[in-house]
Amino acid sequence: MEDTPSATPDPATSSLIASDRVEGTKVFGRDGGKLGAVHNFVVDKRSGQVAYVVVSTGGFLGLGQAYHPLPWSAFAYDEVQGGYVVQVDRRMLDGGPSFRPDSAPVFDDAYGRRISEYYASAPAA
Amino acid sequence: MEDTPSATPDPATSSLIASDRVEGTKVFGRDGGKLGAVHNFVVDKRSGQVAYVVVSTGGFLGLGQAYHPLPWSAFAYDEVQGGYVVQVDRRMLDGGPSFRPDSAPVFDDAYGRRISEYYASAPAA
Numbered sequence: 001m002e003d004t005p006s007a008t009p010d011p012a013t014s015s016l017i018a019s020d021r022v023e024g025t026k027v028f029g030r031d032g033g034k035l036g037a038v039h040n041f042v043v044d045k046r047s048g049q050v051a052y053v054v055v056s057t058g059g060f061l062g063l064g065q066a067y068h069p070l071p072w073s074a075f076a077y078d079e080v081q082g083g084y085v086v087q088v089d090r091r092m093l094d095g096g097p098s099f100r101p102d103s104a105p106v107f108d109d110a111y112g113r114r115i116s117e118y119y120a121s122a123p124a125a
Numbered sequence: 126m127e128d129t130p131s132a133t134p135d136p137a138t139s140s141l142i143a144s145d146r147v148e149g150t151k152v153f154g155r156d157g158g159k160l161g162a163v164h165n166f167v168v169d170k171r172s173g174q175v176a177y178v179v180v181s182t183g184g185f186l187g188l189g190q191a192y193h194p195l196p197w198s199a200f201a202y203d204e205v206q207g208g209y210v211v212q213v214d215r216r217m218l219d220g221g222p223s224f225r226p227d228s229a230p231v232f233d234d235a236y237g238r239r240i241s242e243y244y245a246s247a248p249a250a
Contacts, residue, residue, distance in 0.1 A: 018168075
């Protein structure tokens with residue numbers, strides 16, 4: 001059976017989002033200001049659970065743009081703001097693991113631990 | 126701290142995959158033949174859990190291409206084949222919910238139930 005065409009997903013009525021549409025979702029810091037936007041999700045392909053969210057900051061036309069992987073556990077979805085809120089500020093983000101768009105790291109166990117440990121040791125909000 | 130450039134993720138050594146790289150992962154049916162490829166994941170943006178996988182079938186230059194959403198629970202990752210295996214065959218896929226690339230449905234609760242119920246009632250492999 002083929003579905004008839006219908007409207008595109010409405011984020012206000014569904015908590016589901018296609019992986020190719022997460023890009024650009026706003027990310028707010030603990031002071032309420034915008035930190036950046038979701039670049040992509042890093043998913044465990046066996047469990048289907050998002051492990052990390054890569055947050056993109058800065059960069060006009062890609063200049064000075066940096067990618068910051070944060071553990072999924074740091075993210076809360078805020079329906080009102082239509083984006084994610086993390087208990088992190090810009091300084092903490094800049095001091096943590098990051099990479100440039102043209103040099104993605106290997107997301108192996110060691111890198112995962114480094115991300116988790118960095119944010120686990122971050123001062124409480 | 127900025128990471129030095131390194132190799133792109135190696136699927137053989139990591140179970141993590143970026144959401145923008147899941148596209149194209151092969152999907153094999155219960156008879157071992159290739160059914161299609163992953164178009165995208167549909168993720169619960171609150172829990173971070175993949176709810177559905179949209180499998181793309183057919184279509185040369187997009188002609189006759191169809192998208193079939195299947196529940197995540199139907200998927201097992203096969204390291205040897207480097208793709209997902211589902212206990213579904215082509216006939217079952219063609220009889221289930223599907224949509225054309227230009228008419229994505231609303232992934233709301235009702236649509237989700239329709240997908241789950243269709244595959245739950247599928248005959249055992």
